[in-house]
Amino acid sequence: MPSHRFRAVRLLAIVSLAIAEPSAAFAAARNALVIGNSSYRPGYELRNPVADARAVAKSLSQLGFSVTLVEDSDLATAQRALDAFVPAATAGDAAVIYYAGHGAMIEGRSFLLPVDFSMASFDAVDREALDAERLMQALSSTHSSFKLLIFDACRNNPLETRGAAPLQRGSDAPPPRTENMLIAFSTTQGATALDGTGEHSPFAEGLIRHIGETGTDVDLLMKKVSSFVRDKTEGRQTVWIEGSMTRPFYLAAPASAAGAVTTIEPPRPAEAVELVFADSDTVLLTADRLAGLDAATLRLARNEIFARRGGRFADPALTAHFERFSWYRPTTFEPVLGAIEQKNVETIRRYELAASAPQDGFIFADSDRRLLTAEEVGALDKGQLAFARNEIYARRGRKFVKAEFRDYFSRFAWYKPQFGEVELTYVEQKNVDLIRKFEK
Structure with a gap:
């Protein structure tokens, strides 16, 4: 009996310029962040994520991507890598984020678990895990014209098979509203994704096999991966795709010069x-x-x-x-x-x-990645509260009408005003709501 991937979740988020035909122009600046976590504590180790991450990093490098590879990452290292990646991806024509490792879904929110996460309890998941919504928001913030998110995951409780109390369940939280986004799941909701008998999951194996095919747009690529998974698992796993594509989009382009792979460690x-x-x-x-x-x-x-x-x-x-x-x-x-x-x-x-996190000009440099406490927010005066709340919007590129905020945030290199209204993640919105309570 083949084993099921009860504990692994894979996230591949691809953001790129959509074009009608593959061409040499497509081989311009490309960036990728690839994270693979395997070395969890004994009993929770995963066989494939690092191998999958290395294979994906190699494939993307061969397609002209400059790849940052992070293996067996703790939370702070993953956050640091993401912070460095977003501005690089915004400046380029294509961006890829790939995650392989443990994951969990709690009350409709998906979390990516670092290797130092405590597998005995999910009480501190907000503080000790990376909310997948933050990756979606980061990709949305690149404002590329086309976005593709792929989840290769068993969307279940990673502790259920070990007799732990069930997690609260819910549907996947919707991604940030953005134009031209396609979402592909390696399996249907409530089903498991097979781990496979080789060094890659069936979905990852299919993706790696077809990702480099010149002339294959993403729509056809996913159909090929879906067929591969169906045949590999003898019909026990079905790839599920949501969203729409308005024009062809190609990962592989002719005459792409190989990109470099840089490794980041904790x-x-x-x-x-x-x-x-x-x-x-x-x-x-x-x-x-x-x-x-x-x-x-x-x-x-x-x-x-x-x-x-x-x-x-x-x-x-x-x-x-x-x-x-x-x-x-x-x-x-x-x-x-x-x-x-x-x-x-x-x-x-x-x-x-x-x-x-970037420190320059922030009252709470990490208010985009953790829930603030009443104790620390309550220690601020009225003026500090206003800046603490608005720095959350400033981080997302909001244009301010009030000169007070516009002039203040314009002093910092990270502030890139582009929008009248911006979307916040679950964590960011909770922090805004908490700060508002103390402003009253």
């Missing part, structure tokens, strides 16, 4: 550091101690809390780091933390995510 701790905060098990960490620390140090500070309690790590680099110290006695992937330790983990993660 930040590694300095070997000389044993404990960043020796008292993080007994004392609540404060802003003055966390401010100014880089992402690598913050990541180490967060994980040393788990290490002190005997926590084991899926990341070999973290394991090797803590094994150098005599006090480290790894026993479990789910160490029990005290109330102070848990609070410190949450606080450090906020600073860690903020450290991975």
Whole structure:
């Protein structure tokens, strides 16, 4: 019996200039971000995502894409890679984002799970996972004339097969409203996607096989992939496509020069550091101690809390780091933390995510990727609240009528005013609503 991909989700989002015929002009600037996560904790490892990501990265490179490849990424690294990718993709003619790894659907929202995600509970999914809607919003923000999103996923609870409580279910949250978007699912809603017997899933194998065919537009490409999946799975898996295409769109173009592949890894701790905060098990960490620390140090500070309690790590680099110290006695992937330790983990993660985001001019640099707390919003005065709320819109390219906001945000290189109204993600809208409550 072939295994089912109960735990893996793949997201391939392709944004590109639509043209009537493939031509040399199509081989202009192209950019791709490819993320593959396989090295989760024992019992949750995935066989194919990194192999699929490498194969997709190679295929895209051969089609002229400059590819950024991220393997076994934690949340902060994925956020950092996405932040760097969006402006590069906006400047080019074509952009691709591909994700392979664990995923989950909770109350209609799809999440991509980093390798350091706690598989025992989804209570902190808003803080510890990447909302797929943010990737959709990022692609929408590139304002390319054609967009294609492909999900190769078992759209189920990744913990159900292990006896965990079911996740709340819902339909997929709609993508940001945008023109010329096509969405392809590797399987129908409520069904599983087969994992396959080789190094790639049936859907990924079909995609890799046909993606480089010159003269094949995306519509025909997806039909070929669909037929491949149907034959490969003997009719047990059906590719489902939604949306519409107004004109042909080609991934493969003749005479495309191969692009470079650059690999990004999570930040590694300095070997000389044993404990960043020796008292993080007994004392609540404060802003003055966390401010100014880089992402690598913050990541180490967060994980040393788990290490002190005997926590084991899926990341070999973290394991090797803590094994150098005599006090480290790894026993479990789910160490029990005290109330102070848990609070410190949450606080450090906020600073860690903020450290991975562009900082210039922001009150909350990460308000596009996590839910703000009443405590931190309540600490702002009226003027700061107004800027904190409007920076969420400014990040999306909103044009401001008030000179106060227009002049302020125009000082920063990241602000690109283009639209009178902009769409926000679920997280961004929740943060706007929270800030408004304190402005009243």
